[in-house]
Amino acid sequence: xxxxxxxxxxxxxxxxxRGIFTATDLSPLLLQRGIELSSVxxxxxxxxxxxxxxxxxxxxxxxxxxxTPAELIATRAEAVAPRRTATAGAEVVDLAATIRPKRARxxxxx
Numbered sequence: 001x002x003x004x005x006x007x008x009x010x011x012x013x014x015x016x017x018r019g020i021f022t023a024t025d026l027s028p029l030l031l032q033r034g035i036e037l038s039s040v041x042x043x044x045x046x047x048x049x050x051x052x053x054x055x056x057x058x059x060x061x062x063x064x065x066x067x068t069p070a071e072l073i074a075t076r077a078e079a080v081a082p083r084r085t086a087t088a089g090a091e092v093v094d095l096a097a098t099i100r101p102k103r104a105r106x107x108x109x110x
Contacts, residue, residue, distance in 0.1 A: 001079050008074040009049040014065050023047070026064070033060040 023043040
């Protein structure tokens, strides 16, 4: 049984609860903690789901917002049943052994 793991990035929601509503409000707070990101990088961090996130940035965000990483990143893992295929559980039949062609008979026309 395989497991499917997913996560939800909750930065924007947590920022709103702390009274921070834009990426431009977040940039100077990151800079105070030694995290130098461009305005576009901060905007992407706030508006999109990051695929990669450095630990110093995560630690700075947790310090700014006074939260734990678990409050910023909600994870979920669920069991996924294997995909059923058309041949799953079906017997394999060797057609070469079971079906033999019939010999054609050619008869002269009268």
